[in-house]
Amino acid sequence: MLALNADISFAQALDAPKAPATEVKLDTVTVQRGELQQTVxxxxxxxxHRFADVNVQVAGQIKNVLFAIGDTVQEGKLVMEISPAIRANQLETNRAQMARLRAELADQQAQTDYAESQFKRQTLLKAQNATREDAFESSRMGASTARARIDAINAQIQQLEVTLKSDEESSHNTQLVAPLSGTVVALNARAGQTVSVGQAGQPLMRIAxxxxxxxxxxxxxxxxxxxxxxxxxxxxxxxxxxxxxxxxxxxxxxxxxxxxxxxxxxxxxxxxxxxxxxxxxxxxxxxxxxxxxxxxAKDALLLPANLLGQRDAAGMYQVQVVNPERRIVARKVKIGLRNAQQVQVLSGLEAGEQVLVGPVPAPALVLQSKPTAPVGKP
Incomplete structure (x- = not known):
């Protein structure tokens, strides 16, 4: 803080010692030490700073919401339950179909083995001219058809395996847990609400x-x-x-x-x-x-920025100092850091000196003075 002093008087006109002294009231600021910050x-x-959203991984219906806005939750804690759209009976039906396809594949494999053995036999007989051409072609066609049936059954099995894997994951992802410890700051879910994977809009729950x-x-x-x-x-x-x-x-x-x-x-x-x-x-x-x-700058000499005069070619500013003899002395000062309110004085002033606020009064005597010894940076 800068102290504001008033009512400082000084003698007027040294060349007229016998004239009565004139009291002039002056406003001054005391140079003091303090901290100055230059800011943006x-x-x-x-x-x-840290938050995470809770969203569904399966399509279904919200069964239960266990926390409300403002509640504190721990990471891994159950926060919501989902009834998946994939029903248990549909999953069992797909499993039964898989079992049927595997049995069909085993039967077809046996038929294929037999067809291929017949084709090998007919191939040997044809080499010895011991079989008819139509018998050979029939065995070749039978083996080829049997292998094609195996390929078709394997394709059905692979497709059903993908469906079963998705259904099983859906049946397991019915419990949603907190991804981090924090507070529930947003909730857009209610019991009975139908949800789908990747649905647009706000998250079901946000924890921060x-x-x-x-x-x-x-x-x-x-x-x-x-x-x-x-x-x-x-x-x-x-x-x-x-x-x-x-x-x-x-x-x-x-x-x-x-x-x-x-x-x-x-x-x-x-x-x-x-x-x-x-x-x-x-x-x-x-x-x-x-x-x-x-x-x-800490422990710096501080002066209000509005007391500075014009900057000269040497980068110095002029201020008016009221000395102990109550005379106004023009002083050159060097400035360091500054902000909109204050400046750091590097040289030209000492702590406790009085700097005039406003213009020099007409009756006052202004003395020119060399700057005082520089004050080091704090």
């Missing part, structure tokens, strides 16, 4: 870990290049006036934020960082006012 400001939103939240801040293009991973980010939210939360910058997304940078609009980038939320006070969707700390 942005507006953001809170969102879940509320112990940590993510802030997504929109940073202007002109400022985003000043940000670095790991720098401190503070924010406030209207829901908790006067409170500040802190985190460390995790990521700057490399593509412009949605809806920015188009048709002459300013370009913004989304910047992400996490904040601990042990009491679960922060909620998804809350608005945040974010300050990314680009640089800071």
């Amino acid at each position: 400001d942005a507006v953001g939103k809170l969102q879940f 870990d509320l112990s940590q939240m993510t802030v997504q801040a929109r940073v202007a293009e002109v400022d985003v290049t000043r940000l670095r991973r790991g720098m401190t980010a503070n924010f406030q939210t209207p829901g908790y006036p006067g409170r500040t939360w802190s985190g460390k910058l995790r990521q700057v997304l490399l593509v412009p934020a949605e809806g920015s940078g188009e048709q002459g609009k300013p370009t913004f980038y989304n910047v992400l960082f996490e904040v601990d939320n042990p009491e679960q006070e922060l909620m998804s969707g809350m608005t945040t006012q974010v300050q990314f700390i680009v640089a800071q």
Whole structure:
């Protein structure tokens, strides 16, 4: 904080010592030490850092929903039961059909073995001119037909195996469990509701870990290049006036934020960082006012930024100092970090000195002075 002093008087016109002194009231600021931060400001939103959705893996009807919004669940805990569309009798029918096909395959294999043996016999007899041509052709055709029947039965078996595997998986996936430990934050399921795999719309249940939240801040293009991973980010939210939360910058997304940078609009980038939320006070969707700390100086000499005059060719600024003799002295100062309210004084002033606020009064005597010894960076 900078102390504001008033009613400082000084002698007027040294060249007229016998004239009565004139009291001039002055407003001053005392140079004090403190902390100065240079920040990039942005507006953001809170969102879940870790969450997972619960959806069905089989078509069917919701039998039971075991948790409501706001309930806490543990990973692996049963949260919902489904009655699959595949009924038990349909599964048993397919299994019976599989058994029939396998029996048919065994019978056809025996017939094929016999047909092939007959064909081999007829082949030998034909080589000895001991059989008729029609008998040979008949045996050849019989063996070929028998092998084709085996191929057809095997194809039916393979197709039915796929159906059986899907039916069995459907009968097993009737219990939905929590994919992570957290709080139920969304629920779009009710007992008796019919569901299907991959249906469009909101998830049946969303579970989020509320112990940590993510802030997504929109940073202007002109400022985003000043940000670095790991720098401190503070924010406030209207829901908790006067409170500040802190985190460390995790990521700057490399593509412009949605809806920015188009048709002459300013370009913004989304910047992400996490904040601990042990009491679960922060909620998804809350608005945040974010300050990314680009640089800071501790135990620095501080001066209001509006007291600086024009910058000269050497990079120095002029201020008006009221010395202990109540005279106004023009002083050159060197500035370090600055923000909209304050500047860090590197040289030209000492802690406790009084700097004039506003223009120099007409009756005052202004003395030119060399800068005092530089004050090192904190």
